[in-house]
Amino acid sequence: MSTRKCEMKLIGARGSPFVSRVKLVLKLKSIDYEYVEEDLLNKSELLLTLSPAFQKVPVLIHGNQPPIIESLAIMEYLDEIQPHNHPLLPSNPSDRAQCRNLAYTFDTLLYTWMKEFMVTRDEARREELKQPINGGFVLLEEAFVKFSKGKPFLGGDDIGYLDIVVGVFLGWLKLYEKLFNVSFIEEDIHPRLAEWGKRMWSLEVVTSVIPTQETHMEFLNMLRALLPPLPDRAS
Ligand SMILES: N[C@@H](CCC(=O)N[C@@H](CS)C(=O)NCC(=O)O)C(=O)O
Structure with missing residues:
Protein backbone atom coordinates (compact mmCIF):
# COMPACT_ATOMS: atom_id res chain seq x y z
CA MET A 1 0.00 0.00 0.00
CA GLN A 82 -2.43 16.67 -17.67
CA PRO A 83 -2.86 17.75 -21.30
CA HIS A 84 -3.49 14.29 -22.78
CA ASN A 85 -5.90 13.03 -20.17
CA HIS A 86 -9.37 14.34 -21.11
CA PRO A 87 -8.18 17.64 -22.66
CA LEU A 88 -10.54 20.50 -21.80
CA LEU A 89 -9.68 23.35 -24.13
CA PRO A 90 -9.58 23.18 -27.94
CA SER A 91 -6.12 22.95 -29.56
CA ASN A 92 -6.56 25.99 -31.80
CA PRO A 93 -5.40 29.21 -30.01
CA SER A 94 -8.23 31.29 -31.45
CA ASP A 95 -10.85 28.73 -30.30
CA ARG A 96 -9.19 28.64 -26.87
CA ALA A 97 -9.39 32.42 -26.61
CA GLN A 98 -13.10 32.30 -27.55
CA CYS A 99 -13.77 29.68 -24.85
CA ARG A 100 -11.97 31.75 -22.20
CA ASN A 101 -13.85 34.84 -23.29
CA LEU A 102 -17.23 33.11 -22.95
CA ALA A 103 -16.29 31.70 -19.54
CA TYR A 104 -15.24 35.16 -18.37
CA THR A 105 -18.46 36.68 -19.70
CA PHE A 106 -20.52 33.99 -17.97
CA ASP A 107 -18.77 34.56 -14.64
CA THR A 108 -18.77 38.35 -14.69
CA LEU A 109 -22.28 38.93 -16.07
CA LEU A 110 -24.71 36.01 -16.06
CA TYR A 111 -23.44 34.44 -12.83
CA THR A 112 -23.54 37.80 -11.04
CA TRP A 113 -27.20 38.27 -11.95
CA MET A 114 -28.05 34.64 -11.18
CA LYS A 115 -26.44 34.91 -7.76
CA GLU A 116 -28.26 38.13 -6.94
CA PHE A 117 -31.53 36.54 -8.13
CA MET A 118 -30.86 33.61 -5.81
CA VAL A 119 -29.84 35.48 -2.67
CA THR A 120 -31.75 38.76 -2.71
CA ARG A 121 -34.53 39.18 -0.21
CA ASP A 122 -35.96 41.99 -2.35
CA GLU A 123 -38.75 40.52 -4.52
CA ALA A 124 -38.94 43.59 -6.81
CA ARG A 125 -35.21 43.32 -7.55
CA ARG A 126 -35.63 39.60 -8.25
CA GLU A 127 -38.32 40.44 -10.79
CA GLU A 128 -36.07 43.06 -12.45
CA LEU A 129 -33.26 40.52 -12.80
CA LYS A 130 -35.36 38.17 -14.93
CA GLN A 131 -34.78 40.32 -17.99
CA PRO A 132 -30.94 40.35 -18.08
CA ILE A 133 -30.83 36.68 -17.06
CA ASN A 134 -33.20 35.70 -19.88
CA GLY A 135 -31.07 37.76 -22.29
CA GLY A 136 -27.97 35.94 -21.03
CA PHE A 137 -29.52 32.53 -21.71
CA VAL A 138 -30.44 33.58 -25.26
CA LEU A 139 -26.77 34.49 -25.80
CA LEU A 140 -25.75 31.14 -24.32
CA GLU A 141 -28.04 29.34 -26.80
CA GLU A 142 -26.27 31.18 -29.64
CA ALA A 143 -22.90 30.35 -28.10
CA PHE A 144 -23.92 26.69 -27.93
CA VAL A 145 -24.56 26.62 -31.68
CA LYS A 146 -21.21 28.33 -32.33
CA PHE A 147 -19.05 26.25 -29.99
CA SER A 148 -20.58 22.80 -30.36
CA LYS A 149 -20.38 22.88 -34.19
CA GLY A 150 -23.25 20.39 -34.41
CA LYS A 151 -21.77 18.07 -31.77
CA PRO A 152 -23.52 17.15 -28.49
CA PHE A 153 -21.40 19.24 -26.10
CA LEU A 154 -19.95 22.73 -26.06
CA GLY A 155 -16.58 20.96 -26.08
CA GLY A 156 -17.58 18.83 -29.11
CA ASP A 157 -17.97 15.06 -28.75
CA ASP A 158 -17.23 15.07 -25.03
CA ILE A 159 -17.59 17.53 -22.17
CA GLY A 160 -14.96 20.26 -22.20
CA TYR A 161 -14.08 23.52 -20.50
CA LEU A 162 -17.31 25.41 -21.24
CA ASP A 163 -19.56 22.43 -20.46
CA ILE A 164 -17.96 22.39 -17.01
CA VAL A 165 -17.98 26.17 -16.50
CA VAL A 166 -21.72 26.41 -17.22
CA GLY A 167 -22.86 22.86 -16.41
CA VAL A 168 -22.17 23.02 -12.68
CA PHE A 169 -24.97 25.61 -12.46
CA LEU A 170 -27.61 23.12 -13.64
CA GLY A 171 -28.38 22.36 -9.99
CA TRP A 172 -29.04 26.05 -9.34
CA LEU A 173 -31.46 26.10 -12.29
CA LYS A 174 -33.46 23.27 -10.74
CA LEU A 175 -33.51 25.16 -7.45
CA TYR A 176 -34.89 28.28 -9.20
CA GLU A 177 -37.77 26.16 -10.49
CA LYS A 178 -38.48 24.81 -7.04
CA LEU A 179 -38.09 28.04 -5.05
CA PHE A 180 -39.19 30.76 -7.47
CA ASN A 181 -41.21 28.83 -10.03
CA VAL A 182 -39.07 30.17 -12.86
CA SER A 183 -37.33 28.26 -15.64
CA PHE A 184 -34.50 30.01 -17.48
CA ILE A 185 -33.97 27.28 -20.08
CA GLU A 186 -37.08 26.65 -22.17
CA GLU A 187 -37.23 24.06 -24.96
CA ASP A 188 -38.99 26.44 -27.38
CA ILE A 189 -36.57 29.36 -26.81
CA HIS A 190 -33.33 27.49 -26.08
CA PRO A 191 -33.73 24.09 -27.79
CA ARG A 192 -30.00 23.28 -27.97
CA LEU A 193 -29.31 24.32 -24.38
CA ALA A 194 -32.32 22.36 -23.15
CA GLU A 195 -31.08 19.21 -24.92
CA TRP A 196 -27.56 19.81 -23.63
CA GLY A 197 -28.83 20.23 -20.07
CA LYS A 198 -30.57 16.84 -20.23
CA ARG A 199 -27.46 15.27 -21.73
CA MET A 200 -25.25 16.73 -19.01
CA TRP A 201 -27.70 15.65 -16.33
CA SER A 202 -27.59 12.07 -17.62
CA LEU A 203 -23.83 11.80 -16.99
CA GLU A 204 -22.91 10.27 -13.66
CA VAL A 205 -19.58 12.10 -13.63
CA VAL A 206 -21.50 15.39 -13.73
CA THR A 207 -24.29 14.59 -11.27
CA SER A 208 -21.76 13.14 -8.84
CA VAL A 209 -20.24 16.60 -8.31
CA ILE A 210 -23.47 18.64 -8.41
CA PRO A 211 -24.69 19.16 -4.86
CA THR A 212 -28.12 17.88 -3.80
CA GLN A 213 -31.02 20.31 -3.48
CA GLU A 214 -30.68 20.15 0.33
CA THR A 215 -26.99 21.09 0.12
CA HIS A 216 -27.85 23.89 -2.30
CA MET A 217 -30.46 25.19 0.15
CA GLU A 218 -27.96 25.17 3.04
CA PHE A 219 -25.44 26.93 0.82
CA LEU A 220 -28.01 29.53 -0.25
CA ASN A 221 -28.78 30.30 3.39
CA MET A 222 -25.07 30.61 4.07
CA LEU A 223 -24.61 33.01 1.13
CA ARG A 224 -27.52 35.10 2.43
CA ALA A 225 -25.85 35.23 5.84
CA LEU A 226 -22.65 36.54 4.21
CA LEU A 227 -24.54 39.45 2.66
CA PRO A 228 -24.64 42.88 4.30
CA PRO A 229 -28.08 43.87 5.66
CA LEU A 230 -30.54 44.90 2.96
CA PRO A 231 -30.95 48.69 2.60
CA ASP A 232 -34.54 49.93 2.77
CA ARG A 233 -35.95 50.26 -0.73
CA ALA A 234 -37.78 53.56 -1.33
CA SER A 235 -41.45 52.87 -1.96
N1 LIG B 1 -14.37 33.85 -9.22
C1 LIG B 1 -14.19 32.88 -8.16
C2 LIG B 1 -15.49 32.85 -7.34
C3 LIG B 1 -15.33 32.01 -6.08
C4 LIG B 1 -16.47 32.26 -5.13
O1 LIG B 1 -17.28 33.19 -5.28
N2 LIG B 1 -16.52 31.43 -4.08
C5 LIG B 1 -17.53 31.62 -3.05
C6 LIG B 1 -18.28 30.32 -2.81
S1 LIG B 1 -19.29 29.93 -4.23
C7 LIG B 1 -16.84 32.00 -1.75
O2 LIG B 1 -15.82 31.45 -1.39
N3 LIG B 1 -17.42 32.96 -1.02
C8 LIG B 1 -16.90 33.41 0.24
C9 LIG B 1 -17.04 34.90 0.40
O3 LIG B 1 -17.59 35.56 -0.50
O4 LIG B 1 -16.63 35.40 1.43
C10 LIG B 1 -13.86 31.51 -8.76
O5 LIG B 1 -14.16 31.29 -9.94
O6 LIG B 1 -13.24 30.69 -8.08
Whole structure:
Protein backbone atom coordinates (compact mmCIF):
# COMPACT_ATOMS: atom_id res chain seq x y z
CA MET A 1 0.00 0.00 0.00
CA SER A 2 1.33 3.45 -0.92
CA THR A 3 2.12 5.76 1.99
CA ARG A 4 2.78 8.71 -0.37
CA LYS A 5 0.98 11.81 0.84
CA CYS A 6 -1.58 13.15 -1.60
CA GLU A 7 0.20 16.04 -3.25
CA MET A 8 -2.95 17.75 -4.52
CA LYS A 9 -5.24 19.43 -2.00
CA LEU A 10 -8.53 21.19 -2.75
CA ILE A 11 -9.99 23.67 -0.29
CA GLY A 12 -13.71 23.87 -0.97
CA ALA A 13 -17.21 24.34 0.38
CA ARG A 14 -20.13 22.00 -0.21
CA GLY A 15 -22.64 23.66 -2.50
CA SER A 16 -20.18 25.96 -4.29
CA PRO A 17 -20.50 25.66 -8.09
CA PHE A 18 -16.94 26.99 -8.45
CA VAL A 19 -15.65 24.15 -6.29
CA SER A 20 -17.77 21.69 -8.32
CA ARG A 21 -15.93 22.85 -11.46
CA VAL A 22 -12.62 21.80 -9.96
CA LYS A 23 -13.99 18.53 -8.57
CA LEU A 24 -15.34 17.67 -12.02
CA VAL A 25 -12.01 18.35 -13.73
CA LEU A 26 -10.13 16.30 -11.13
CA LYS A 27 -12.59 13.47 -11.69
CA LEU A 28 -12.44 13.62 -15.49
CA LYS A 29 -8.66 13.57 -15.34
CA SER A 30 -8.61 10.85 -12.63
CA ILE A 31 -6.37 12.96 -10.37
CA ASP A 32 -6.27 11.93 -6.70
CA TYR A 33 -6.65 14.73 -4.21
CA GLU A 34 -7.37 15.49 -0.61
CA TYR A 35 -10.49 17.57 0.01
CA VAL A 36 -10.63 20.10 2.85
CA GLU A 37 -14.07 21.52 3.68
CA GLU A 38 -14.08 25.22 4.56
CA ASP A 39 -16.66 26.98 6.75
CA LEU A 40 -17.26 30.22 4.87
CA LEU A 41 -19.04 31.81 7.85
CA ASN A 42 -16.02 31.17 10.02
CA LYS A 43 -13.04 31.13 7.67
CA SER A 44 -10.02 29.09 8.68
CA GLU A 45 -6.51 30.42 9.13
CA LEU A 46 -5.58 28.14 6.25
CA LEU A 47 -7.94 29.90 3.80
CA LEU A 48 -6.99 33.37 5.05
CA THR A 49 -3.32 32.54 4.56
CA LEU A 50 -3.74 30.91 1.16
CA SER A 51 -6.03 33.55 -0.29
CA PRO A 52 -5.66 36.71 1.82
CA ALA A 53 -7.05 39.08 -0.80
CA PHE A 54 -10.21 37.20 -1.86
CA GLN A 55 -10.73 34.65 0.94
CA LYS A 56 -12.84 32.50 -1.35
CA VAL A 57 -12.98 28.86 -2.39
CA PRO A 58 -11.83 26.98 -4.38
CA VAL A 59 -8.11 27.02 -3.66
CA LEU A 60 -5.85 24.31 -5.07
CA ILE A 61 -2.52 23.39 -3.54
CA HIS A 62 -0.17 21.26 -5.60
CA GLY A 63 2.90 20.09 -3.70
CA ASN A 64 5.13 22.95 -2.60
CA GLN A 65 3.96 25.36 -5.26
CA PRO A 66 2.10 28.58 -4.48
CA PRO A 67 -1.66 28.09 -4.04
CA ILE A 68 -3.88 28.59 -7.08
CA ILE A 69 -7.10 30.55 -6.67
CA GLU A 70 -9.97 31.18 -9.13
CA SER A 71 -11.78 28.17 -10.55
CA LEU A 72 -10.98 29.02 -14.18
CA ALA A 73 -7.26 29.36 -13.43
CA ILE A 74 -7.34 26.06 -11.53
CA MET A 75 -9.13 24.30 -14.41
CA GLU A 76 -6.56 25.55 -16.87
CA TYR A 77 -3.68 24.59 -14.59
CA LEU A 78 -5.01 21.04 -14.29
CA ASP A 79 -5.45 20.89 -18.06
CA GLU A 80 -1.87 22.02 -18.59
CA ILE A 81 -0.33 19.51 -16.20
CA GLN A 82 -2.43 16.67 -17.67
CA PRO A 83 -2.86 17.75 -21.30
CA HIS A 84 -3.49 14.29 -22.78
CA ASN A 85 -5.90 13.03 -20.17
CA HIS A 86 -9.37 14.34 -21.11
CA PRO A 87 -8.18 17.64 -22.66
CA LEU A 88 -10.54 20.50 -21.80
CA LEU A 89 -9.68 23.35 -24.13
CA PRO A 90 -9.58 23.18 -27.94
CA SER A 91 -6.12 22.95 -29.56
CA ASN A 92 -6.56 25.99 -31.80
CA PRO A 93 -5.40 29.21 -30.01
CA SER A 94 -8.23 31.29 -31.45
CA ASP A 95 -10.85 28.73 -30.30
CA ARG A 96 -9.19 28.64 -26.87
CA ALA A 97 -9.39 32.42 -26.61
CA GLN A 98 -13.10 32.30 -27.55
CA CYS A 99 -13.77 29.68 -24.85
CA ARG A 100 -11.97 31.75 -22.20
CA ASN A 101 -13.85 34.84 -23.29
CA LEU A 102 -17.23 33.11 -22.95
CA ALA A 103 -16.29 31.70 -19.54
CA TYR A 104 -15.24 35.16 -18.37
CA THR A 105 -18.46 36.68 -19.70
CA PHE A 106 -20.52 33.99 -17.97
CA ASP A 107 -18.77 34.56 -14.64
CA THR A 108 -18.77 38.35 -14.69
CA LEU A 109 -22.28 38.93 -16.07
CA LEU A 110 -24.71 36.01 -16.06
CA TYR A 111 -23.44 34.44 -12.83
CA THR A 112 -23.54 37.80 -11.04
CA TRP A 113 -27.20 38.27 -11.95
CA MET A 114 -28.05 34.64 -11.18
CA LYS A 115 -26.44 34.91 -7.76
CA GLU A 116 -28.26 38.13 -6.94
CA PHE A 117 -31.53 36.54 -8.13
CA MET A 118 -30.86 33.61 -5.81
CA VAL A 119 -29.84 35.48 -2.67
CA THR A 120 -31.75 38.76 -2.71
CA ARG A 121 -34.53 39.18 -0.21
CA ASP A 122 -35.96 41.99 -2.35
CA GLU A 123 -38.75 40.52 -4.52
CA ALA A 124 -38.94 43.59 -6.81
CA ARG A 125 -35.21 43.32 -7.55
CA ARG A 126 -35.63 39.60 -8.25
CA GLU A 127 -38.32 40.44 -10.79
CA GLU A 128 -36.07 43.06 -12.45
CA LEU A 129 -33.26 40.52 -12.80
CA LYS A 130 -35.36 38.17 -14.93
CA GLN A 131 -34.78 40.32 -17.99
CA PRO A 132 -30.94 40.35 -18.08
CA ILE A 133 -30.83 36.68 -17.06
CA ASN A 134 -33.20 35.70 -19.88
CA GLY A 135 -31.07 37.76 -22.29
CA GLY A 136 -27.97 35.94 -21.03
CA PHE A 137 -29.52 32.53 -21.71
CA VAL A 138 -30.44 33.58 -25.26
CA LEU A 139 -26.77 34.49 -25.80
CA LEU A 140 -25.75 31.14 -24.32
CA GLU A 141 -28.04 29.34 -26.80
CA GLU A 142 -26.27 31.18 -29.64
CA ALA A 143 -22.90 30.35 -28.10
CA PHE A 144 -23.92 26.69 -27.93
CA VAL A 145 -24.56 26.62 -31.68
CA LYS A 146 -21.21 28.33 -32.33
CA PHE A 147 -19.05 26.25 -29.99
CA SER A 148 -20.58 22.80 -30.36
CA LYS A 149 -20.38 22.88 -34.19
CA GLY A 150 -23.25 20.39 -34.41
CA LYS A 151 -21.77 18.07 -31.77
CA PRO A 152 -23.52 17.15 -28.49
CA PHE A 153 -21.40 19.24 -26.10
CA LEU A 154 -19.95 22.73 -26.06
CA GLY A 155 -16.58 20.96 -26.08
CA GLY A 156 -17.58 18.83 -29.11
CA ASP A 157 -17.97 15.06 -28.75
CA ASP A 158 -17.23 15.07 -25.03
CA ILE A 159 -17.59 17.53 -22.17
CA GLY A 160 -14.96 20.26 -22.20
CA TYR A 161 -14.08 23.52 -20.50
CA LEU A 162 -17.31 25.41 -21.24
CA ASP A 163 -19.56 22.43 -20.46
CA ILE A 164 -17.96 22.39 -17.01
CA VAL A 165 -17.98 26.17 -16.50
CA VAL A 166 -21.72 26.41 -17.22
CA GLY A 167 -22.86 22.86 -16.41
CA VAL A 168 -22.17 23.02 -12.68
CA PHE A 169 -24.97 25.61 -12.46
CA LEU A 170 -27.61 23.12 -13.64
CA GLY A 171 -28.38 22.36 -9.99
CA TRP A 172 -29.04 26.05 -9.34
CA LEU A 173 -31.46 26.10 -12.29
CA LYS A 174 -33.46 23.27 -10.74
CA LEU A 175 -33.51 25.16 -7.45
CA TYR A 176 -34.89 28.28 -9.20
CA GLU A 177 -37.77 26.16 -10.49
CA LYS A 178 -38.48 24.81 -7.04
CA LEU A 179 -38.09 28.04 -5.05
CA PHE A 180 -39.19 30.76 -7.47
CA ASN A 181 -41.21 28.83 -10.03
CA VAL A 182 -39.07 30.17 -12.86
CA SER A 183 -37.33 28.26 -15.64
CA PHE A 184 -34.50 30.01 -17.48
CA ILE A 185 -33.97 27.28 -20.08
CA GLU A 186 -37.08 26.65 -22.17
CA GLU A 187 -37.23 24.06 -24.96
CA ASP A 188 -38.99 26.44 -27.38
CA ILE A 189 -36.57 29.36 -26.81
CA HIS A 190 -33.33 27.49 -26.08
CA PRO A 191 -33.73 24.09 -27.79
CA ARG A 192 -30.00 23.28 -27.97
CA LEU A 193 -29.31 24.32 -24.38
CA ALA A 194 -32.32 22.36 -23.15
CA GLU A 195 -31.08 19.21 -24.92
CA TRP A 196 -27.56 19.81 -23.63
CA GLY A 197 -28.83 20.23 -20.07
CA LYS A 198 -30.57 16.84 -20.23
CA ARG A 199 -27.46 15.27 -21.73
CA MET A 200 -25.25 16.73 -19.01
CA TRP A 201 -27.70 15.65 -16.33
CA SER A 202 -27.59 12.07 -17.62
CA LEU A 203 -23.83 11.80 -16.99
CA GLU A 204 -22.91 10.27 -13.66
CA VAL A 205 -19.58 12.10 -13.63
CA VAL A 206 -21.50 15.39 -13.73
CA THR A 207 -24.29 14.59 -11.27
CA SER A 208 -21.76 13.14 -8.84
CA VAL A 209 -20.24 16.60 -8.31
CA ILE A 210 -23.47 18.64 -8.41
CA PRO A 211 -24.69 19.16 -4.86
CA THR A 212 -28.12 17.88 -3.80
CA GLN A 213 -31.02 20.31 -3.48
CA GLU A 214 -30.68 20.15 0.33
CA THR A 215 -26.99 21.09 0.12
CA HIS A 216 -27.85 23.89 -2.30
CA MET A 217 -30.46 25.19 0.15
CA GLU A 218 -27.96 25.17 3.04
CA PHE A 219 -25.44 26.93 0.82
CA LEU A 220 -28.01 29.53 -0.25
CA ASN A 221 -28.78 30.30 3.39
CA MET A 222 -25.07 30.61 4.07
CA LEU A 223 -24.61 33.01 1.13
CA ARG A 224 -27.52 35.10 2.43
CA ALA A 225 -25.85 35.23 5.84
CA LEU A 226 -22.65 36.54 4.21
CA LEU A 227 -24.54 39.45 2.66
CA PRO A 228 -24.64 42.88 4.30
CA PRO A 229 -28.08 43.87 5.66
CA LEU A 230 -30.54 44.90 2.96
CA PRO A 231 -30.95 48.69 2.60
CA ASP A 232 -34.54 49.93 2.77
CA ARG A 233 -35.95 50.26 -0.73
CA ALA A 234 -37.78 53.56 -1.33
CA SER A 235 -41.45 52.87 -1.96
N1 LIG B 1 -14.37 33.85 -9.22
C1 LIG B 1 -14.19 32.88 -8.16
C2 LIG B 1 -15.49 32.85 -7.34
C3 LIG B 1 -15.33 32.01 -6.08
C4 LIG B 1 -16.47 32.26 -5.13
O1 LIG B 1 -17.28 33.19 -5.28
N2 LIG B 1 -16.52 31.43 -4.08
C5 LIG B 1 -17.53 31.62 -3.05
C6 LIG B 1 -18.28 30.32 -2.81
S1 LIG B 1 -19.29 29.93 -4.23
C7 LIG B 1 -16.84 32.00 -1.75
O2 LIG B 1 -15.82 31.45 -1.39
N3 LIG B 1 -17.42 32.96 -1.02
C8 LIG B 1 -16.90 33.41 0.24
C9 LIG B 1 -17.04 34.90 0.40
O3 LIG B 1 -17.59 35.56 -0.50
O4 LIG B 1 -16.63 35.40 1.43
C10 LIG B 1 -13.86 31.51 -8.76
O5 LIG B 1 -14.16 31.29 -9.94
O6 LIG B 1 -13.24 30.69 -8.08
